[in-house]
Amino acid sequence: xxxxxxxxxxxxxxxRRFLVVFAGTIAFAPLFAxxxxxxxxxxxxxxxxxKVVPLADLVAKAGAKLDADAGPHWLALVTDDGTIYxxxxxxxxxxxxxDRELLxxxxxxxxxxxxxxxxxxATAVHSYIEGQLHEIYYWCEVCxxxxxxxxxxxxxxxxxxxxxxxxxx
Ligand SMILES: [Zn+2]
Numbered sequence: 001x002x003x004x005x006x007x008x009x010x011x012x013x014x015x016r017r018f019l020v021v022f023a024g025t026i027a028f029a030p031l032f033a034x035x036x037x038x039x040x041x042x043x044x045x046x047x048x049x050x051k052v053v054p055l056a057d058l059v060a061k062a063g064a065k066l067d068a069d070a071g072p073h074w075l076a077l078v079t080d081d082g083t084i085y086x087x088x089x090x091x092x093x094x095x096x097x098x099d100r101e102l103l104x105x106x107x108x109x110x111x112x113x114x115x116x117x118x119x120x121x122a123t124a125v126h127s128y129i130e131g132q133l134h135e136i137y138y139w140c141e142v143c144x145x146x147x148x149x150x151x152x153x154x155x156x157x158x159x160x161x162x163x164x165x166x167x168x169x
Pocket of ligand 1: 141144155
């Protein structure tokens with residue numbers, strides 16, 4: 001009898017323990033799920049070296065043809081090892097769209113790849129001139145206005161000039 005009761009107590013205790021663990025698992029499950037989700041969305045900023053080219057050229061090289069109306073909206077960075085990263089067209093990459101003279105030149109793009117893709121969202125662009133990193137900006141001499149992309153000056157209407165200055169080390 002005593003032994004039986006002992007077993008019963010042990011069983012009850014382990015059942016209670018099981019309940020606690022089980023309840024804990026349920027309670028924490030959503031947190032764990034959220035935790036992993038956050039990790040996947042963690043922004044990993046990387047640097048990419050290569051040249052920005054029209055995606056249409058790359059598509060043509062691969063034996064296909066990009067619709068003509070899509071052409072102006074798609075550029076891609078081709079890194080030194082030949083990997084192609086299509087650019088998300090936003091404020092970070094806009095200078096390549098508004099100043100085509102920046103294409104086919106050695107560049108360093110800082111940015112992130114969109115999750116599960118090779119789409120590159122740039123946050124900063126630097127050029128290489130004779131192997132040295134340069135900052136790129138656009139300047140109106142008349143108004144002393146500096147901007148991050150090529151436009152006519154919003155003050156005097158004159159076209160802004162591109163300037164590239166060596167990054168200070
Ligand atoms: Zn101006």
